[in-house]
Amino acid sequence: MASNEPTDIVPADDHGTTFTDPGTAVERADAFQNPGLPPHQLRVTDKDPKAAKRAERVIVLLFYVSVIGSVFAMAAYFAFPIKPNDLGSVRLNNVFIGLGLAFALLAIGIAAIHWSKALMDDHEGIDIRHPVAGPPPVQARAVEIFRQADRESGFNRRVLIRNGMIAAIAALPFPAIFLFRDLAPAAGTPAEAYSHTLWKQGTRLTKDPTGDPILASDVTIGSVFHVIPDGLLKSDDMLEEKGKAAVLLMRLEPGDLHVSPDRKTWNYDGIVAYSKICTHVGCPVALYEQQTHHLLCPCHQSQFDITREAAVIFGPAVRPLPQLPITVDSEGYLVAQSDFHEPVGPSFWERRGDYNV
Amino acid sequence: MTTTSDTYNYDPTQPADRRQTGGVTGWASRYVDERTGISYVVREFGRKIFPDHWSFMLGEVALYSFVVILLTGTFLTFFFQASMAEVTYDGSYGPLKGLEMSAAMQSTLHISFEVRGGLLIRQVHHWAALLFVASIMLHMLRIFFTGAFRKPREINWVIGYVLWILAMAEGFTGYSLPDDLLSGNGLRIIAGMVEGIPFIGSWLEWLVFGGEFPGTAIVGRLYTLHILLLPAAVLAFIAIHLVFVVTHKHTQYAGPGRTNENVIGVPVLPVFAAKAGGFFFVVFGLLMAMGAFFTINPIWVYGPYDPSPVSAGTQPDWYIGFADGALRLMPGWLGGPGGVPMEFTILNTTYSLNILIPIVVLGLFIVAVMIYPFLEAWVTGDRREHHIADRPRNMPTRTAIGAAGATFYVVLFAGASSDLVATHFKLSIESVITILQFSLLLAPIAAYFIAKRICLALQKKDRQIVLHGYESGRIVRLPGGEYIEVHEPVDEYERWKLVSFNDYEPLMIRPNAAGRIPATERVRASLSRWFFEDRIEPVTSTELEVAHHH
Ligand code: HEM
Numbered sequence: 001m002a003s004n005e006p007t008d009i010v011p012a013d014d015h016g017t018t019f020t021d022p023g024t025a026v027e028r029a030d031a032f033q034n035p036g037l038p039p040h041q042l043r044v045t046d047k048d049p050k051a052a053k054r055a056e057r058v059i060v061l062l063f064y065v066s067v068i069g070s071v072f073a074m075a076a077y078f079a080f081p082i083k084p085n086d087l088g089s090v091r092l093n094n095v096f097i098g099l100g101l102a103f104a105l106l107a108i109g110i111a112a113i114h115w116s117k118a119l120m121d122d123h124e125g126i127d128i129r130h131p132v133a134g135p136p137p138v139q140a141r142a143v144e145i146f147r148q149a150d151r152e153s154g155f156n157r158r159v160l161i162r163n164g165m166i167a168a169i170a171a172l173p174f175p176a177i178f179l180f181r182d183l184a185p186a187a188g189t190p191a192e193a194y195s196h197t198l199w200k201q202g203t204r205l206t207k208d209p210t211g212d213p214i215l216a217s218d219v220t221i222g223s224v225f226h227v228i229p230d231g232l233l234k235s236d237d238m239l240e241e242k243g244k245a246a247v248l249l250m251r252l253e254p255g256d257l258h259v260s261p262d263r264k265t266w267n268y269d270g271i272v273a274y275s276k277i278c279t280h281v282g283c284p285v286a287l288y289e290q291q292t293h294h295l296l297c298p299c300h301q302s303q304f305d306i307t308r309e310a311a312v313i314f315g316p317a318v319r320p321l322p323q324l325p326i327t328v329d330s331e332g333y334l335v336a337q338s339d340f341h342e343p344v345g346p347s348f349w350e351r352r353g354d355y356n357v
Numbered sequence: 358m359t360t361t362s363d364t365y366n367y368d369p370t371q372p373a374d375r376r377q378t379g380g381v382t383g384w385a386s387r388y389v390d391e392r393t394g395i396s397y398v399v400r401e402f403g404r405k406i407f408p409d410h411w412s413f414m415l416g417e418v419a420l421y422s423f424v425v426i427l428l429t430g431t432f433l434t435f436f437f438q439a440s441m442a443e444v445t446y447d448g449s450y451g452p453l454k455g456l457e458m459s460a461a462m463q464s465t466l467h468i469s470f471e472v473r474g475g476l477l478i479r480q481v482h483h484w485a486a487l488l489f490v491a492s493i494m495l496h497m498l499r500i501f502f503t504g505a506f507r508k509p510r511e512i513n514w515v516i517g518y519v520l521w522i523l524a525m526a527e528g529f530t531g532y533s534l535p536d537d538l539l540s541g542n543g544l545r546i547i548a549g550m551v552e553g554i555p556f557i558g559s560w561l562e563w564l565v566f567g568g569e570f571p572g573t574a575i576v577g578r579l580y581t582l583h584i585l586l587l588p589a590a591v592l593a594f595i596a597i598h599l600v601f602v603v604t605h606k607h608t609q610y611a612g613p614g615r616t617n618e619n620v621i622g623v624p625v626l627p628v629f630a631a632k633a634g635g636f637f638f639v640v641f642g643l644l645m646a647m648g649a650f651f652t653i654n655p656i657w658v659y660g661p662y663d664p665s666p667v668s669a670g671t672q673p674d675w676y677i678g679f680a681d682g683a684l685r686l687m688p689g690w691l692g693g694p695g696g697v698p699m700e701f702t703i704l705n706t707t708y709s710l711n712i713l714i715p716i717v718v719l720g721l722f723i724v725a726v727m728i729y730p731f732l733e734a735w736v737t738g739d740r741r742e743h744h745i746a747d748r749p750r751n752m753p754t755r756t757a758i759g760a761a762g763a764t765f766y767v768v769l770f771a772g773a774s775s776d777l778v779a780t781h782f783k784l785s786i787e788s789v790i791t792i793l794q795f796s797l798l799l800a801p802i803a804a805y806f807i808a809k810r811i812c813l814a815l816q817k818k819d820r821q822i823v824l825h826g827y828e829s830g831r832i833v834r835l836p837g838g839e840y841i842e843v844h845e846p847v848d849e850y851e852r853w854k855l856v857s858f859n860d861y862e863p864l865m866i867r868p869n870a871a872g873r874i875p876a877t878e879r880v881r882a883s884l885s886r887w888f889f890e891d892r893i894e895p896v897t898s899t900e901l902e903v904a905h906h907h
């Protein structure tokens with residue numbers, strides 16, 4: 001049986017019959033025959049003792065360069081100490097210890113490779129492959145052992161026992177799943193937690209990160225403020241609360257704002273506050289383009305149009321950013337009228353569809 | 358290895374000492390063997406043959422970078438504190454002094470600025486992580502395009518593939534440990550994605566983070582994954598992977614003397630050991646140089662995690678890019694705002710297709726690549742063992758499929774850098790994303806056809822060379838006055854590389870014993886036609902003779 005790969009000729013003692021099926025491969029009688037190994041080529045170092053001597057010297061030298069590299073790295077550890085508050089010293093320490101070690105490592109590597117290529121015997125070796133599967137008697141014996149185990153145990157005869165065992169083993173992992181329940185807090189549900197923020201009626205809008213309250217009169221047209229609720233900085237769960245309550249505050253010409261009827265009172269004289277947490281997967285929507293009044297999320301480039309109640313105009317987000325209804329208190333500071341009317345941030349399964357109706 | 362019939366002259370009453378042959382080497386070998394029986398292993402593997410080719414080193418690079426990761430990672434564990442307890446920074450990096458941050462971030466800054474050589478080891482760890490994933494991927498491409506996944510290596514393909522996924526998981530968990538602004542944003546994105554999974558999403562997020570994002574648990578949990586579970590899994594999979602490499606023996610490229618039944622190369626002792634060992638030091642040395650000269654992940658520039666600020670151009674480590682790209686390229690509204698929303702509520706539950714579709718598409722892509730070897734084996738019906746690696750051109754449809762898959766990945770990857778692409782080429786972000794969205798659908802198809810045409814053209818060229826020799830570039834004038842180019846014939850060794858490849862015919866369906874054609878066979882036949890319709894056959898000796906007579 002000749003084929004285009006002489007390698008597919010199955011030797012007489014090959015025990016395989018099932019795994020020699022070539023499928024739809026074409027086997028040709030007049031395919032070329034493998035010409036066999038070409039004659040061995042001598043290297044320079046094989047022919048010229050001087051070249052061999054040179055290679056030897058280089059290799060020896062490299063190994064000692066490595067020793068020098070190691071010593072250098074240790075010396076650098078002391079010679080370039082890190083001085084407090086001095087970034088330059090960190091850099092020098094980094095570079096010189098690294099340089100020493102890099103030389104130490106590279107020199108060993110190059111020496112070993114050079115040694116193997118130039119000086120070690122380079123005659124090709126040949127290993128003979130054997131089929132991966134065991135020879136038929138071995139394979140048959142393995143199958144027989146399983147059969148025998150089956151007979152001796154009655155695994156397939158005593159079906160009730162077998163099924164009982166399977167049931168027992170199948171039930172066992174479930175307690176483990178329960179044990180992981182307390183990875184999450186014991187009380188509360190995520191949907192509840194996602195639905196509330198620190199904002200409530202009368203909470204002052206304050207600057208992020210200082211926590212200073214904001215006078216409505218300080219918010220000039222075209223300006224933008226990064227805002228957190230008053231009291232956030234003293235909150236126990238500061239980062240969690242900030243991750244929900246962060247707000248962007250902008251003032252537009254009131255005429256530029258398209259306000260839906262139920263939100264007529266949510267802005268204060270063109271000052272609007274929107275959640276800063278992207279409705280896609282929750283990055284802070286931090287980039288404001290003043291001319292267009294567009295907010296851009298740097299994570300996946302969703303864009304929101306502030307003139308149209310933060311509706312999505314581009315990108316993977318679908319929902320507008322939730323609006324925080326605001327007004328001013330008696331001292332002229334901006335305050336929230338209430339919490340957001342819907343959960344902020346990314347969507348989740350339990351999120352209802354009726355928040356804004 | 359456990360042959361009992363071995364006869365050897367071994368007399369336990371005789372002291373095995375230096376008086377026996379072999380000098381110190383012999384004495385030491387015997388000393389160890391008499392206590393371990395290791396001589397069986399040495400006999401079996403000491404002169405095992407490894408074929409040599411640059412592309413076989415890609416897997417080695419992966420292995421060596423993993424060793425570097427283990428060494429440097431262990432060093433880091435002695436200093437790193439996987440705690441989100443809030444501390445006020447009082448270290449030597451001025452700009453962050455007085456800032457609130459987690460102990461994890463503080464200890465990473467401590468490693469960077471106060472531990473001598475700490476920054477170096479941290480950077481080597483990170484560079485090694487990048488090299489680890491990159492070399493795994495290049496290794497996978499080598500295996501794919503040379504068909505080294507064919508029987509008997511299908512299972513090892515899957516094992517290697519799992520290693521790729523574990524490597525990405527290792528990278529992501531490690532990247533998140535310092536709890537800096539950039540990695541915190543990465544986690545925020547994961548949290549948001551998990552939240553969008555139907556039915557279990559919000560609870561899953563709740564479980565992973567121990568409550569609301571970010572919570573105080575996640576760094577500690579990721580740490581357990583990063584230094585215990587995942588490395589153990591990687592190690593176990595590498596071990597199985599290598600056991601299989603030894604069992605199957607290495608593939609080799611077609612060449613004179615090389616057959617499906619032999620391996621031609623260098624023996625483990627000494628040449629392969631010296632080369633491979635040396636190569637380990639070279640990889641380690643290059644990573645050390647990277648750590649010495651190139652800053653990576655300067656967390657002090659980003660600052661501690663805070664859910665509010667974000668720098669423009671947030672970027673995960675590159676190997677996560679394709680997943681981020683999938684999120685970016687998924688439009689929220691099909692056909693633009695006002696079109697079809699990819700998120701809606703039915704009966705007060707929310708369906709986030711804008712999250713779900715990218716997850717499903719990535720999942721399908723990953724599964725498709727994983728099962729490809731089984732699919733191809735089914736199509737060809739070839740049940741022989743294959744130890745000769747294909748030249749990619751000789752399997753045009755597979756190569757074209759690979760090119761399409763790689764293109765798909767690359768477009769997703771480009772998607773993750775859409776903002777950088779836009780600023781670099783001075784395009785609007787909208788047009789870059791729109792172009793990439795169309796490319797995601799069309800570029801793989803284009804790549805498929807281009808790659809296939811190139812393969813076929815190269816195969817034709819190979820035929821020409823075998824039949825008529827190389828164009829030598831030497832022009833001679835014939836006595837009749839016409840000019841011809843002299844063709845140099847190829848020698849038989851060179852020729853063998855060009856003609857010894859498998860070629861398959863499309864499957865002809867025949868009715869089975871019951872006289873029917875099962876639907877699966879029909880599918881198989883049409884796949885087979887798709888695979889092998891366009892094929893260039895290898896030159897046969899008859900053809901060459903005919904050509905010579907002309
Ligand atoms: C394939 C395996 C691994 C990959 C891909 C990987 C990747 C990473 C990455 C990207 C980082 C962030 C480094 C940075 O701050 O820039 C990291 C941090 C870290 N890794 Fe690994 N790692 C791996 C295995 C390990 C192992 C096995 C250990 C410990 C035995 C370890 C210990 C650490 C520690 C302690 C940190 C935090 C310290 C720091 O960020 O500087 N890693 N890892």
Ligand code: FES
Nearest residue numbers: 278280281297300
């Ligand atoms: S998180 Fe804002 S676009 Fe993805």
